[in-house]
Amino acid sequence: xxxxxxxxxxxxxxxxxxxxxxxxxxxxxxxxxxxxxxxxxxxxxxxxxxxxxxxxxxxxxxxxxxxxxxxxxxxxxxxxxxxxxxxxxxxxxxxxxxxxxxxxxxxxxxxxxxxxxxxxxxxxxxxxxxxxxxxxxxxxxxxxxxxxxxxxxxxxxxxxxxxxxxxxxxxxxxxxxxxxxxxxxxxxxxxxxxxxxxxxxxxxxxxxxxxxxxxxxxxxxxxxxxxxxxxxxxxxxxxxxxxxxxxxxxxxxxxxxxxxxxxxxxxxxxxxx
Numbered sequence: 001x002x003x004x005x006x007x008x009x010x011x012x013x014x015x016x017x018x019x020x021x022x023x024x025x026x027x028x029x030x031x032x033x034x035x036x037x038x039x040x041x042x043x044x045x046x047x048x049x050x051x052x053x054x055x056x057x058x059x060x061x062x063x064x065x066x067x068x069x070x071x072x073x074x075x076x077x078x079x080x081x082x083x084x085x086x087x088x089x090x091x092x093x094x095x096x097x098x099x100x101x102x103x104x105x106x107x108x109x110x111x112x113x114x115x116x117x118x119x120x121x122x123x124x125x126x127x128x129x130x131x132x133x134x135x136x137x138x139x140x141x142x143x144x145x146x147x148x149x150x151x152x153x154x155x156x157x158x159x160x161x162x163x164x165x166x167x168x169x170x171x172x173x174x175x176x177x178x179x180x181x182x183x184x185x186x187x188x189x190x191x192x193x194x195x196x197x198x199x200x201x202x203x204x205x206x207x208x209x210x211x212x213x214x215x216x217x218x219x220x221x222x223x224x225x226x227x228x229x230x231x232x233x234x235x236x237x238x239x240x241x242x243x244x245x246x247x248x249x250x251x252x253x254x255x256x257x258x259x260x261x262x263x264x265x266x267x268x269x270x271x272x273x
Contacts, residue, residue, distance in 0.1 A: 005251030006244035022108040023051040029066040051107030057120035058086035082122020116141040132257035157208035163188035164218040191227035205258030207239035
């Protein structure tokens with residue numbers, strides 16, 4: 001059994017945390033060190049148990065607090081080569097490199113990753129396994145690839161972007177160029193696209209879904225929830241559907257291992273590029 005927390009998610013900052021029996025892993029650190037510590041304190045979490053900080057990419061709303069927090073707790077920053085270069089870490093700052101189709105170990109956590117489509121140096125989605133539980137995280141991506149589907153296919157819990165509602169985006173005050181970027185292949189996932197991806201990933205062992213990175217201008221938590229449930233519930237999903245908030249931490253959400261996933265997980269053929 002592990003517990004999943006959202007310290008916050010949105011354009012103002014993103015940070016998720018997995019708390020297992022033998023340590024914690026922070027997924028993105030898009031707030032200041034002080035704010036990350038404050039939000040963890042609200043949840044009575046001790047960041048001194050961190051084994052590492054895994055980053056999806058270098059943008060400030062995902063990485064602004066990573067270096068200072070890593071130095072404070074003496075833990076490595078875990079990211080792709082491109083992200084590590086973009087962060088310009090000093091020679092003495094501990095790090096570990098994520099590579100597609102490879103598994104690395106950070107304390108009690110095993111991490112797998114795959115490249116995503118976003119306007120960053122080398123953005124990635126990540127799956128973390130610990131205590132027999134698999135948690136996937138994928139956001140800031142304009143289009144889910146077959147590689148991403150393959151990575152997330154066995155997860156017990158998925159944190160997935162549901163950035164905007166299609167109608168709310170089209171009727172927003174954003175200029176057409178901004179709307180195009182948001183909805184483009186290097187932008188963000190809509191509620192509908194997230195729901196369709198989740199139906200592709202559905203299996204009996206998927207017990208937790210957390211919607212992340214919601215737009216304040218072009219989305220609404222209840223609209224996002226309803227869009228996802230309308231597609232997932234008919235498949236038999238009766239688990240936890242949570243929505244990460246920008247300003248208020250969410251959790252703990254318990255996630256237990258489900259061995260049913262091995263029997264029923266969807267299979268995908270990898271794209272050859």
